[in-house]
Amino acid sequence: MLAPIATNLVNSPSNIPIPNEILSTIFNHVPSSTLTDIACVCQRFNLVAERILYASISIRDVLSNSSPYPWRTGRCCESILRRPGLREAIRKLHIRWSNDSRSPPSHLDLAPTSQTLAQVLVTTVFLESLELWLGPANFQIPPGGIHAVERVVRGCYFPHLLQCSLGAESHKGSPTYSRILETFLASLPSLRHLRLLDHHTALNIPPDALSQLSSFRGSADTSAYLLPGRPVEYLSLVGQDSDVNRDNLPRFTHTSIPLRYLDLSTMSVRPILLRNIATYLPTVEFLRIRLALRHTLHYALSGIRLLAGLASVLGAFPNLTQLDLSPTSVAGVLQSDYDQEIGLCREWSRACPSLRKVTFPSHTEWVLGSDGVWVPGV
Structure with missing residues (x-):
């Protein structure tokens, strides 16, 4: 038109x-x-x-035997290299590679595109959002080599970067991150949002670096080293709930401002972990969780009433205003109706007076009105 x-x-x-x-x-x-x-x-x-x-670039390449080369990424990178004037216009660059599970990674040809992508990134200094999920690229690097992501971001400097998400698939023997990643992250003065989905060890970054970081998504062990001294309000943890323990959990309390949002939707959470979190992080206002229903609530109850056992746990959160249970799997376990959900809202708000909003596994949302009555959300 x-x-x-x-x-x-x-x-x-x-x-x-x-x-x-x-x-x-x-x-x-x-x-x-x-x-x-x-x-x-x-x-x-x-x-x-x-x-x-070219200001906003999002590319996804699905790799397979018939398409072993990330051609979309390669074509875009070659186009950028041919047009130097466009590089300063690029603000968002999101690259995702995934492997067709039927195709062994040994059949893929990723090194040339990785090198071209590295050449592009060195020149795109005005980036504000960067996502690199390099999928099976780390499979092809021998033990002791440089992690696939580090090969691409080494030597890059993004003074305007606000959002960054990095990672690749890994297996036994894949290269782990080194000082290259730490040096890269320490060079991002404006970064506010960071995701490191495949980093599971200590992260040694100078205390004065990442001074504006407000949200992080990654493993519990990495969080324990990244959060102290930084203004992180939003934390999303990946892995198993057993990864959150008495060694790393106390370090979450050393953020420069109170941690208010906690997302545990990628792990199966047992009530005992919630009690430990309430002990160390009483400032949490928003909690998003995927419950491990087979572990201890009230086996004598059926359907949605199984969640009644959460009342004593929620009572340990003095500032909790929003509870989101929508990630919890309901297959064959939680069948709920209007009366049961509103009954639980009333029960939980008595135990946790600060609670104002609940989202159930059914994805039904309930809000506490100014008159003290729970009503379905709009």
């Missing part, structure tokens, strides 16, 4: 040129597929449209 309009603008008899700033404002509201057509109208439109198209 808009490509003909763009052509008419070019062929307009008016002698008043349309400023590039106005074109950019118009093009920013156009879908990417249409913007690609507009870029073909004329050279001037191409220059404006390309900067918008």
